Structure formats: structure tokens, C-alpha cells
Amino acid sequence: MRVSMSQIRNRKVEQAGSPSLTVQIIAGNTGGQPRRFTREFTVGRDPACEVVVDHPLVSRIHLKIEYEHGRWWVVDTESTNGTYVGTTRMDRVAVDGELELHLGRNGPRLRLTAQETSAAEQDTIPEGVPSETYYRERYFGEGDIEGMSERTRIIRRAFSEIRQKQKQWGWIAGGCGLLLLLLTLGYMYYYQSQIERLTFLAKDTFYRLKSLELELAALDVENLSPEAQARRARLQLAYGELEQTYNRFMETLGIYEQNLSEEDRLIFRVARIFGECELTMPPDFVQEVKHYIRRWQSTDRLEKAIRRALRHNYHTRTTRIMLKHHLPPQYFYLALQESDFKPRAGPKTRVGIAKGHWQFIPRTAAKYGLRIGPLVELRRYDPRDERYDFDKACDAAARYIKDLYQTEAQASGLLVIACYNWGEERILPLLQQMPADPRERNFWQLLQKYKIPRETYDYVMYIVSAAVIGENPRLFGFDFDNPLATALAQAGESLPSPSGK
Template sequence: MTHEMANPLSEAVVRSPGIEVYAFGPIRVDVARHIVLRDGQPIALAPKTFELLLILVRSGGRALSRQELVAKLWADTFVEEANLSFQISTLRRVLGMGAELWIETVPKVGYRFTPEVTREAPTPATPPPARMLPGEGDETTPAPTLLTPDGISTRRRWMSASEWRKGTRFRALHVLASLCAALAVGLVALGMVYDRERQRSQDLRQLAAETFFQTRELDADLARLRRSGASSNTLVRSSYRLTKLEESYDRYLELIGTYAGKTQAERSVMRMARRLGESELDVSPGFHALAMQYVEEWRADAPLLRAALDRAREGNLLELVYKALDERGLPRELALIPLQESDFDIAWVGARRPRGISKGMWGFIPDLATRYGLALGPLHNAPIYDALDERHDPVRSTDAAVSHLADLYSSPAAASGLLVIAAYNYGPGNVINKLNELPDDPRDRNFWNFYRHKWMSDEALDYVMSVFAAALICEDPALFDIPIERP
């Protein structure tokens, strides 16, 4: 009777509760040996990324908050959430196809690990084959023999010319082959360095984007906190965190070289987009040229622009608007909306439209004015100035307009000043309804998507670009050679 001997190594693995091997899809994770395999091929993971993977596979499919993951990965150490985003991005990339579905982003919460995970025994290491001397264990292998050649002369002789040439040619070919081999090795090394630097640049760009989107979300949260009357301590903490995130974002931009090689005008456009809530990393092709086109239009109307800004200064209108915007934490560039609406003319009266006649320097239509507490005058249906209509009152109308802007700023417009400007002109419903159709992700809910996909009317785009170009000019009139005094 024959007896099969059990594999003691396999039995030890199965019985040992301390050995963990997890499997999902084509991935196997051997905890004890710190090995991750995909289809049997090893995947290189940094220690922190490996630790994150273990937390996810052990989570049992529940949603893990960002705060919980940060606390587990960096216990007793303060780090920004952008570090977690970077680790998630890295893990998705190295796990390969399917990782985007495995590591699900849960909006406003964190992440969920979705695949079914099984726990199994690790593959035992295969012992190396015993080394044998030639002839051992194989009767067909002949034993080595030593051959002593006969007839070799020990007498020195001179080489012939042909032999010398052959030897020289051989040495030259040998040197050439060595040089080619060294060149090939150098090119491979250079390629590896290039790939590593390219991957580093991509990782930094991803980290910068994640950091920017966090600033967008926090900026919108701050607007909501101010609107709800949150305590000063809460506002100070959130503002401090926002400042630190913006500093990190600036460092990433510097490392990536986002502004390198740009003209001064291009840098001005990128900085203005940033101040109005959009990332410099995603500036749409053609946007700079379009902005310069509107700068040229303002240059052609330089006397009108100068007169409007003088009117605003003389009536202390800019100071009034700046103060209201500052109190609500809104970008000062929004103070140029009355420039586009009325040239800062408090007596301005618009044309009759289906929703009524807009009046005042903010161009309020009747229903929006009453919604924000402005009293309409007896002549609100007549296209003439009405001293009893509060839309012509600069203080009351500014308070109402900035309240409206703050509401837009804390809506799904997601802290984008450019989308807020679009909503002010195009109507909140037209912008916000479209935003609600998009994923709850700032990568999708931004002005660049509206611009690229033409999700706003030509009139609304013209309005936004006019305000944007005016903000560029007022920021640095000398750069654009327009003779106005900086407001």
C-alpha cells in the first residue's frame, strides 16, 4: 500500500491565523511577505500605498470617510487630505484596469472598496532544485574529460601583415561593440529616467488638481457658513485650512512649471481664472485668445471705461461694493458686474423685456428685486427713472445684489466666480439646472466644461468675458496699455 505524504507547509499556512492573503479579481495580496500580484506578476507598491490597500480590502465594503483613512494612515501626524487623494490616485494607477471601479469615490464622504474579497492561503515558496555536479543523477551525461592538444609550438614567431590587420580589425570591432553596448545601456537608463520624471510630473499634476478641488469645496463651504451665521472660531479655522491648501497648491504649480514659458498676458489670464474659482491646470484651449479679444474691445471703448470707473469713484460706489463683497468673502472682481450692467449708473433703465424692465446700477429685474427685499416704485413698469424705486438706491441695491451673489456662490455653482457671473446674467435656473445634471464632482462642475460644451448662450458668454476682461485690465492697466487709473 502506498501512502501520500501531506504537504506540511500548506497545512501550516491554512492553520496559521496570523497569515493573511487576500484575493479580488486578478489581484492577490500577501500581507506577511508584503507582495501584491496581478495575474501572477508582482506589482511594486510603496509602504504607505500598501498600507492603504490593506485598509481598503479589510473594510468589508463599507464607505470609509477621508478623516478615518487619514487617521489610520498618518496616526498622530497632521497631513493635508491631498496626501490621501495622491495615495488613492497612485493605488488606482498601479492596480491597473478596473481599479477605478474597485475604489469608488463616495461624494462628500470618502471611498468604498467594492470588489468581493476572499481570504486564502498564500502560495508556498518553491524550494530551489538541488545543485548537481555534471554526471550525477543522470547516466546519460558523460563525465568531463581534459583534452591536451598536440603539436603546439612554444616557439615565438612574427605575425604576418595580414594577421596584424586581422587582429587590429578584431580589436576595433570589439571596441565598437563595447561602445554600442554602453550607448544602448545609456539610452535605456535615460528612457527610465524620462519615464520616471514623466510619471512624477503626472502624479504632481494629479495631486495639484485634487488640492485645487478641495479648495473649491472648502471655499463653497465657507460661503455657506458665512451665510448661516457660523461662529467666528469656525470661520477662522476653515479660513486657515483654506490658506494652507492654497499654499500647497501653489507649491505644486511651481514644481510642475505651470507658468513656465507663458507670456505676462497669459499669466494674467491664468491668475484671474484662479481668483474666480477655476484651475489654471485646465484652462480651455482658445480661452486666452478670447480673453484678449475682449480686452481689445474694452481698449476700443477706453473713454467709456474710464468715464464709468470715474463715476464709480466719485460716488464711492466701488468702496461700497468692495465692502459688501469682503463681508461675505466673495471675490472683489464681482464688483465689476455693475460696469457691465449699467456703467455704474444708479439711474440706469434697461429695455422692456418679458420679465419686466431692469433698473439701477445692478440691473435688477422686478421679481428678483422683490425677492431680495427691494421695494419697486410706482413707475416700475415704465422705462424711466423712478426715485421711489429702491433699485436706484446704491446702498439697498448693492446689499441685495451681493446677497444674491452669495446665494449663487454657495449653490451648486461650487464657488466658481465665473459660473456665478454667468448665472447672474443667464439666470440661476439655467446654470444650476445644468450643474445638477452633472456628477457631484468639481472636475465636472466648472466653467471650463460650460465653455467647452457651449452650455450657455452667446449672450451669457459675452457677458462673462466682458467682466473677465475688465477685471484683467483693472488689475494691471499698464500691461494692456489702456490709460485708466487702477480702481
């Protein structure tokens, strides 16, 4: 379709339809020469105004007249003497048809007349005021224009090519953005699925380790047959390889490197030492341990007990005996919680009086080979009662812990600690109702399925938190060093790394 320039200009007139405004200064009964405006202008005494009125009542810029929302408006620009329509001072007034106003009370009079401009009047673009629509249609519109010059044709063709390229690049950019988004989402899904898969495999590996521990514990007896010895050797080899696999999973998942504080790392490590999986700990476990650490920090009980143990070399003796029974020496803190390393007698209970550093009741002490003294019914020290012999009682405690660990507790150290406190006759029936599988029988499952006494819960958490502090006492503000580090060094052992290796 061919479009003439006259049609373009007429299209502008049809769309705009804006009126012109005639301004005339009235002096007495005589009027000045009218002037016509089609856009905003100012009136005032300043020579820069489009309408200059040199009169003492007129401000430098007295008012402005603007076209807005289809009407002409007179706006007083905070003039000194004001703008009046009749006797009313006005700040803003519309010009509907004809309007007379005074610049100041009884000052110079203006007559404003709003008129609709005709098509003929607007057919010509005012000199020095080019039409934006005109140029837009001429150089950037669609189709050809009658009488179009070669220069205009070149401009229109160039603009058309640019617009086409912009569309093409727009589609390319949009496609690339969509592809990048899809790739990002795909990678995130793949990464998350890999993390979930690795986590599942790590948990499975951990509990396979626990099952192997139980099998090895069953073979940890004297006078094994050659076949049993060979089986134990194979299991030990498999256990070592499986442990390395689990440690690699921990490294890949970054469990000990994911912005953990040193305190958090120690809590994870102690949980692992006591036979719990880092990946299955409740989300609030770390904060709960820190709560009990603050309890230890609020008293000197821990520091006094450790210094008492150091004086009597209990830390070295406990480490040696626990390692002999293939148990972590951190059970040292169980004796601390029981007695503060004081050879005392506990209160009288329905099952007898607990005595010694490991607080054995008579029945359990006798079961594990300790001689009970004649003062069994009295809360007094009895030198003939082997519960007061630290080494014999510690060895009995290690055998008792080992039996619990490899049977009812299913290799869960925290369950062992809970059993030691609550008593076999109370907790073992509950454990026997749980599946004989380390995945389903551990301290976390016990807390979920049964209500245990607050005393037993505190007992477990005090021992865990004391073991955490013991790994690096000065980190937690205590004035002593790790009591087990020296004992392990003397035994030819070393502390595990943060990743449990």
C-alpha cells in the same frame, strides 16, 4: 591556411581582367613604334602628354583615352580641329578590337588596338605603380603568407591587435550608447509620469479647496453655536494649509513660469480669482480672452466707465462690500458690464424692467431686501427705488452672488456670472442636472454639455477680459491704473501674486 605571394598576385589578375591598349602613330604608309598602355593617357602636341604628336592640326591636349566599364574609350577634349573616324567627327568612341582615327580632318592618323592582357603580363606589378590589393593582402590579410618576413609579421600582428581592440571598443561604445538611450527614455517616462501625477494631485487639491469653500460658506452666518464655531475654525485652518499645498503644486509644475507672457499670467490669475482651476481651462481660453481684450481696446467704453466709477468712488465702495461678504472685488467689473456705472433703466421684459447700477429685476431685488419704487413699470429714474442706491444695491448683489456661488454654481465664479445674466429660471434647471461637485459643475462643463445664448457667453467673456485689463491697464494700452489696487490698499488688503498666493 598558408597563402603564397604568387597566389595573391594571381588573385588580382583573375579579378581584374583589364585589357592593355597599343597606340601607333601612322605617317603615310609607314607606322611609328607601337606603345602599350594599361591605364588612362592623353594625346596631343603638349610635351606633357603621354603620346606627343607634333602637328599643326593637333591641339595641345587633343584627346584622352580612358578605360571604363570594361572598354577603352577615346574622348575628344574639345580640340580645335576635332577627332575623326573616317569622315565622321566623334566626341567619344569605344575601341573594340582595332580602331583608326585622324587628329583633325586628314591630319595625323592613330591606330589603337585593344588586347586582353595575359596572366604572365600582369604577374609583375609595373615599376612605380604598386598594387593596392597586393599591399592590402600582404600586410592586412587573414592567415599567414609563405616566405613572410619578420617585419611583415609584426605589421600584420599589430594590425590584428588594433582591429580586435576596435571591435571591443565598438561593442563598448555601442553598449554605452544603448544604455544612455535606455536611461534617457526611462528618465523621460519617469518625468512625464511624475508631471501627470503632480497635475492630478494639484487638480484634486484645487477641488478639495472648492468643497471646503462651500462648507465654510454654509457656516458663514451669525449666532453660530460653540460647536459650529469650532468646526468653522478647523475648516479655516485646513483651508489655509490646503491652499499653500496647491500653490506649491503650481510652483513645482511651473504653471506661471513656463514661458508665459505677462498677459497670459494675468489671464491665468483672473481665472483663479473667479474660482476656476488653471489646470482645467480649455486650451483656447487664453486666446479667447485676448480676443475680447482686443474688443475693449477698439472702443473707449471701458475707459469712460472706469473714470465714471472713480469719480463716484464706486471702486472703493464695491471692494469694501464684496470683501465684507468674502467675495473677490473683481465682481466690480460685473456692474461695469451691466450699466457702465450709469444709474439707468433697462428695456421692458416679461420679468419687468431691470434698474440701477446692478440692473436688478423687481423680483430679485425684492428677494434681497431692496425697496421697489412706484415707477416700477416705467423706464425712468425713480429716487424712491433702492435699486438706484449704489451701496444697497451692491450689498444685495453681493448676497445674491454669494448665494449662487455656494449653492447652484458650486464655487465657480464664471458660472455665477452666467447665472446673473441668463436668469435663474433658465440656467438653474440646467445646473441642477449636473453633479453637485465642483469638478463636474463649472463653466467649462456647462459649455461642453449645453448650448448657452451668445449674449451670455459674451457677457462672461467681457467681464473676465475687463478684469484682466484692470489688473494692469497700461500693459494693454489704457491710460489709467488698476482701480482696485487703491481700494484694496484702503481696505488693508493686497493684490494676490501671479501664482495666486
